[in-house]
Amino acid sequence: MSATMDEKAQDVPASIAKDTADAKYDENVDNSQDNLVYDNAEEEPELHARTIVACMAMFLLNLVQVFALQGPPAVLSYIGASLDASERQTWITNSLSLVQAVLGPIIASASDTFQARKIILVSTCTISFIGCAIAPGAQSIARLIAAQTLIGFGFAAVPLAYCVPSEILPRKWRPAVQGVMNIAASIGAISGPLIIGALTRSDLVNGWRDFYWVQFALWGLTALGLLFGYRPPKRHTRYDHLSLWQKIGQLDLIGFSLLTTGLALFLTGMNLGGEQYPWSNARVLATLIIGIALLVGFGLYEWKGTATGILHHELFRNEEGHGRAFALCVMLIFIEGILLFAVVIFYPILTVNLFETDPFLQVARAQPFWVANLFVTGLYGYWSTRLRSLRAPLAVGFLLLTAGAVGLATVQPSDSTSAIVFDGLAGIGFGSPLVLIVAAVQLAVPHHLIATATAVTTSARAVAATIFTASYFAAYSDRAARFVPQDVAPAALGAGLPSSSLMPFVAGLSAHNQTALSSIPGVTPAIISAGTAALKQAMAGSIRVVYIIAAPFGAVAVIACFFLGDLSKVMNYRVDAPVERLRAKHERQ
Template sequence: MSAIVISTFADEHQHDPDQPQVDRKVEAEHVEQSSVTANQDNLAYADEEEEPELHARTYLAIAALFVLNFVQVFALTGPPAILTYIGGDLDGSSIQNWVPNALSLVQAVGGPVISFASDTFQARKTLLIGTCTVSFIGAAIAPGSSNIYRVIVAQILIGFGFAAVPLAYAIPSEILPRRWRPIAQSLMNVAAAAGAITAPLVGGALSRSSAHNGWRNFYWVQMSLWGVTVIGVIIGYRPPKRHTKLDNLTLVQKLGRLDLPGMGLLTAGLTLLLTGLSLGGNPWAWSDVRVVSTLVVGIVTLVAFGIFEWKGTKTGILHHELFASRTFPVCVSLIFVEGVLLFSIIIFYPALTNALFETDPLLGGLRTIPFWVCAGGATVIYGLWSSKRRTIRSPLMTGFAIMTAGLIGLATIQPDQSTRAIVFDGLAGLGFGSLLILIVAGVQLSTPHHLIATATAVVTSSRAIAASTFTAIYAAALTSRTAVKLPSYVASAAQLGGLPPSSVEPFVEALLNNDAATLFSIPGVTPAIVTSGVAALKQALADSFRIVYIIAIPFGVVAIILCWFLEDMSKAMTYRVDAPVEELHAKREQGNA
């Protein structure tokens, strides 16, 4: 007998008591009628004990989503690797940080909105094609830029495709058995690791060949990848039509089912908060009224969003069903910590490498590979461990412990320890291989299927907030340290080398500005003193970068403790498939046939 059953969307969309009374009776009749259609037509594989037989249609969908995950991370990690070339070529170094920040901002703000709409209307494919097409257009706009503002606008458009990250995580999980969700996420993480490895190398190689055209060619490459992704989603991801209780409603009534007040508050709050964090320190001081007011208004708006989602509605973006299990809020906390740890690596490890070991953009990009190679390899092992043992707690705890150990190692790096830096970077990658995949899997296993994309989006937004907030904190701490240590260390080295006191200040200024012509014209300066000054400069930088990892390490310890509070997921990790893209039957049944 076929293992296909009806998916109960009719029971999953609760009525919002805050909806106006006008036309409620008529709308309820439409909803009831549509519920029958949903119950008759939606497919799900319900045999929890027998493994289903998958076919080409499912594997093609997974392949299309693999490419999507690759391109999304390619778009995320490429621009930071060539940021100095973009800023220098377009005379926009003072605001070049807005190039990567623009993409992250759109993802943090747009992710929950897109995902909530996807869950409400079951329009995953349409939204994927639409957002990826916008990214294709954005990547095509960037190469012709004559000023950095056009690149920022292009990055905003590219950000729409990156905002679909929750769908890229949710779809593989819903089209495969629930027990395989850690494996599904590990496959997507392999694609992400491949994108993270490839993008800096491609960008570095192109920029190395031409400072003017290299970064522009990188965007042409990215444009072609987005085009392939759109085609792949159209051809490869072909889900059957899924009906909801809202099918017979008018467009206005359907829009009324969206959490428009919540979306507005969340969008405004996150935009202001993340903008304030980006403005602080550059171009304005953190104490500047423009920065403070932006941050305060953003935080107040987010508090208002939280109160509205708590008291104003039960079926909004923070749907109350999400909190029926304690695993969901624990996972949201864990992904916040994951963002704190991860961005200490992907933002500041390349900067540390450039400061202490390697200035060539291609070679610098090569030094970031161990993290992603180790993460990509380990993620498959963690996924298999989790699926086979039907647990997320133990492998997740192990991952946090290993990554924290890697950060402890990076906090000890000295200027002459180039190899150790690579080893500890790889060790952190070994730990990271478990974090994202198992946190996402935990969220998706602990929440109802009709909220799977929304729940995933809440997680990715938590991560984006952590990344933006702690990138700003790390940068402020690093700037504070370097402002004190650089002149102090260099001055002490110069004095110990015998430089006259009157020459110390100009020597420090010339060395810090890398002004070789002025440096050797200063009275008393010798090659030996310059060598000592450069060594002191590197030591000051090493001691300054240490603060980034000293800040991050305690969060890793907290995450290890939080993992103990995750619930047992074994009963949820069955062979049920919530939204298959094809009609599935049990393997044993196929064999008997």
């Protein structure tokens, strides 16, 4: 029995106690109430069906979130063409990520402050369920973007999808638990693109619409699973006696306003620039500058204006090095986002331009990354849990992910098999960083801030993805604009193309428009073959810059992992928020 328990608590089994150890750090806990906790750090608890079913509900939530995220990008060009809005098609995927980046911290902070995990999870999944019903009937991209925005509410609950499994199971198991949840994410990442790819293959114009009905069913099943499968006992806070509006007043509303407005404007500016408008355009500059100014204001306010806001100062207190560990984890997840999106966004572009034109086979060629991740992510979690170590497996993961990016930077048009191998190598590496960084964050922070800390981490990743995806596209587009005419022109002219037909030939070849090519005077199959070979070489050189940009960040991450600090002391059998009364296994005997 913990020495901090009062006389009354001594009548309760040794493994069941009031969460007084956590309460001394948490001003929000009402000390007159009992919050269920398993505090026997040395003995493994016996788990029952209620905990297992709750974990299964979280497994399904992780699956559908990534299913929704990864599906549409796989056939984005077909969706854009179907809605006659190719120039704005990136907003179909960006709208979902934007909602996650902006609302994630708010949802998590409210969840921590009021211990309202279940109602938030069920509500956000229900909103996504509604969004999926709106999407299939879209006749304009505006309606589809609106539907994706609603689906983004369920994706914004990602921090809770990560933290609930960790808090209802022993701390020692957190790396392994996150590994299992990442297996669910991998299944979603594999099945989503394959399903939408197959549907699009059967109907190039409208096949993608049926994908949203599959999502519709999954979100509905997830909402029901959470409603009936995740049944946490009520956890009390000092705000229990307040009305709803009084509770809302306890949130960091100023910080929320600055963060949501600043992030929304900044990420919108990053997505507008380069594709829809030049970076020098007033719309792009205005949204970027105002967004950056508001984010700077948010940082200053969280630093000097409040100690208990979204960036709660307790997250950064360097007790036993945990504050440093949290800050380092935020940096590492930022780098993970830089590397991950270089692979998952630009490997499909590499595939389309160099190796495959069939929509289903394009998706299939991207699966080695996720299949490799599916099989190794649990092994990383087991390795970390077994040895109670995060640094070594995290460094190995970053090393392999970086090696995969370096390998992709070397791919030539004749390297079809090598491209698949390097994609798989990157997937083996990816099995570690997300899982172990999230676990490290959740081990380094006090429990009453676990969702908030997880949300700060995932938002940092979303910001990295947005910033660097825009940067990658700018670098890639700049190179392609130079390399394509530079490489294609001499090849086509050398094969006998009349100089008067050069410009339309380059344009038609770049657009993969066979109809336009066949109508150009002087064009022959031999000229098209020579031009296609030159185009592939130009695209290989253009895409290469993305991996050249990303790889050095991976090298920094490998080194930074060894400064993470030792978290083994907190990797014990304590369960911070069990969904049932737990007892040590020996108490059953």
